[in-house]
Amino acid sequence: MLIFRMFGVANFLYHYLKQELVQMPRGPKTHHVVPSPNGGWAVKRGGSNRASSHHETKQ
Template sequence: MSGARHRASVAPEVRRVAKPDVDHGKNERNSPMSKGKSSGSTHHVVPNPNGGWDVRRGGSDRSSGHFDNKQDAVDRGRQISRNAETELKIHNRDGRIGQSDSHGNDPRNIKG
């Protein structure tokens, strides 16, 4: 036998690491402009430009419901918001928020 030893070549172990989701601000939920949790943690009652009122999830272009009068939209918005445990923002006809209801994840403990 010769004095040289033959070593079997062994491939180095390859470890795969999952890459984090990077969307560079394309997803509104992770954008620097979103406040707190995700923008989807709110529901809004907003005036529809073609008349009536819409219930929308925060950041969504589609409405969850369309109503002829504001009170019906607010009632449905409260129902959806309670089920999803989100905040409900009720807008005035001019688009500004006139009222806000919290239906879960309220960080404050109010005594009394």
């Protein structure tokens, strides 16, 4: 009987955490291409301080 209770709790936690992860906000989905201080161009997500990538050309 204890084993069934353990699996029931584990199953409940798995589904609860899975549901929480699905509903987590991911933040802004906007991207901005801005001049990089080191030359070239940087791609930044909206609200971010760090660049997600750097490129030599703007395209």
